[in-house]
Amino acid sequence: MGKRVEIGKTGIHVTPIGFGANTIGAHNLFQNIDEDVSRETLRAALAEGVDFFDSAFMYGLGRSEELIGEVLAETGSRSDVILATKAAHIVTDSGVKLDNSPTxxxxxxxxxxxxxQTDYIDLFYIHFPDGVTPPAEAVGALQRLKEAGKIRAIGVSNFTMDALSLANKDGYVDVVQDKYSLIYPELEKDMIPYCVESDISFVPYTPLASGLLTGKFTASNPPQDFRKERPHFQGQSYIDIIAKVNSLQILADKYDVSIANIVLATTLSVDGIDVVIPGAKSPEQVQSNMQTLRAALTRDEATQVRELFK
Structure with a gap:
């Protein structure tokens, strides 16, 4: 699919459109997960040139990671891909707790x-801070695992700006992952500039705002699932966003891609963002996500799209 980019200062190079594996085998998060479809989707991603897979223990309590491992073993593709995963959760009979202790x-x-089924993880994130372990101590533990060759890069996810600056006290943090999209740009005020200044790569999750920025919804037909409780999916705010999203059809037609592709391409234009990791539940969604690489937006076009939503 062409160009590859470096993730921050890690020395790790990937295609800018990765694969968010939060629906792969994630029986604990979604209903009607079909593992055969999950496997087909992973195989399709490899066939389409996806080389960056982002998972976590909490995606199926390890099942997402297992399915990725199975497909990579079956296809002999481990050396061709970059694996990212995360941990922090301990699931017990009484609920879920967070742990960032070195052990x-x-x-x-x-x-x-x-x-x-591998002997190294390319990028390992602390999924959530536990509020107990000093952030620098937790990251220091990952630094020792990096020096031991078990991981190649260190990430933190869902950290506040204060926690991030503490975590990066020794300059060990390579990647930050957090919630960001064109309609949730708050992190452009402090966290993303900090990442740029510190040579840390910022990886956004929910860049399509839970589907709101895909062009699939209409003003009169909002989603009727959990999303309807969220402010952006209600009232005049929802109607205004849908109108802005629909106005992107002109750019989508220019590049012969979807509105979602335009949104992802615009997200990639933000300083500090090297890669996006849209999810996919089917081979068709993988193929659709990869079309983003055809949307070679000019700087002016990307700026206009970002300003539209501010």
Whole structure:
């Protein structure tokens, strides 16, 4: 599919459109997960040139990682791809708790290696801060795992700006993952500039705002699932956003891609963002996501799209 980019200062190079594996095998998060479809979707991603897969223990309590490991073993593709995963959650009979202790992180990396059927993880994130372990201590534990060759890069996810600056006290953080989209641009005020200044790559999750920025909804037909409780999916705010989204059809037609592709391409134009990781539940969605690479937006076009939603 052409060009590859470096993720921050990691020395890791990937195609800018990755694969968010939060629906792969994630029986604990979604209903009607079909693992055969999950496997087909992963195989399709490899066939389409996807080389960056982003998973987490919480996606199926390890099942997403296992399915990725199975497909990579079956296709002999491990050396061709970059694997990212995350941990912080401990699931017990009484609920879920968070742990960032060095012992837990070391055990989590070892478990992730087994599930992926590999001897190294390219990018390992602390999925959420636990509010107890000093952030620099947790990241320091990952630094030791990096020095031992078990991981190649260190990430943190869902950290506040204060926690991030503490976590990066020794300059060990390579990647930050957090919620960001054209309609949730708040992190452009502090976190993303900090990442740019610190040579940290910022990886946004929900860049399509839970489907709101895909062009699939109409003003009179909002989604009727969990999303209807969210402010942007209600009232005049929803109607205004849908009108702005629909106005992107002109650009989509120019590049012969979808509105979602225009939104993803615009997101990639933000300083500090090297890669996006849209999810996919089917081979067709993988193919659709990869069409983003055809949308070679000019700087002016990307700026106009971003301004439209501010």
């Amino acid at each position: 837990f992180l070391a055990e989590s990396v070892d478990s992730a290696l087994k599930r992926h």
